[in-house]
Amino acid sequence: MRPLRYTLPAVLLATAALAGETRDRPSVRSVRLVAPPNDTTHRVHVRGRIVTTLRFERPVDAGKTKLLGGEGRLEPLAVVRDKVVLEPLHDLDAQEAIPLVVTLVDGTEVSFLLRPPDPREGAPTDQQVDVFQDHESTTALHAALMDALRHNRSLLEESERCRAEEASEDHALAALLASGALAQTPFKVVDRIYGEDESTKITARVFQGKNKAAVVFDIKNLATDQSWSMRSARLTTLAEGHERAFAFRATAREISSGQSGVIALVVDGSAFVEQGALTSLWLEIYRDDGTRQAVVQLDPSLLAR
Known part of the structure; x- marks a missing residue:
C-alpha cells in the first residue's frame, strides 16, 4: 500500500459542513433580549483567526466590557461605538468556554459565553451577532424577518437536496459502499x-x-478525549480548481473516541471533464476543526468503459 497524502497543519476553509458544495454565506444572526434584561447568557460561536462582531442598538461602555478569563486566548477586545470586536488567536478547545460581559452606556449588562462551533448542532462560526433590546424597532423587526427567511430557505434547500438524493443512482451506490455491500455495486478496488x-x-x-469512480475512507478515531466528525469534503479539478459535484454517504455523523466509521464518495465520469478534455480530480477531506485530514488524486483512468 502506498501512503495516503496526509496533511497535519490546520487549514481553515469556507466550505459548508459535510458534503455541501457551496461556500458559506456570511453568518449573521440576531439575539433578542427580554425586557427587563435578565441573567440569560447568550452563546457566541467563535473560531481562531476569524473576527466576530457583536452589534448593539446603543453605545458600549468600553471600560466595563470585559472577558472573564481566557487570557492569551483572544486579541485585546475592541469596542467601536456600538460594536464589540472579538478575534481568538487559536481555536478554542472543544470543552472550553470564555465568559464575556458587555455593558452598555445606559448600564445594561449582557452576558455571553464564547464557545467553539459544535458540529453536532450544525452551528456555524458567528461572524456578526446583532443584539436587540427594542423588539418593536424597525431594525429589530427587519432582522426577525431576515432570520425567518433564512430559516425557510435552509429548510427548502434541505428538502430539495433530500428529494434529489432519493432519486440519485450515485447516492444509492455511495450508501451501498458505506454499508460494505460492495458485491451489489459495479465497482472494483484498484488501490489502497x-x-x-x-x-x-x-x-x-x-x-x-x-464511467464512475469512488473512494471509501475507513476512519478510526485514536483520540482519547474527543469525537471525530467531517466538516466538509471538496472535489476540484486538478488544473483549474473548479469544484465538482459528488455523492456522499457516511455510517455516522460523528465517530466516538476509539471507534471507527466509514465515509463513501461516488464521482460521475462527467466530473472529470474540463473544457472538453479529461482531467484529474483532487479530493480533500476536512475534519470538524478545519484540519485537512486527507488528500487523494483521482485520475481519469479510473473510469472503466
Missing part, C-alpha cells in the same frame, strides 16, 4: 492508501466503475 497521525487513522480504498 493509508495515513495516520496522533488522533486519526485512515485507510482509503479507491474504486473503478463503469
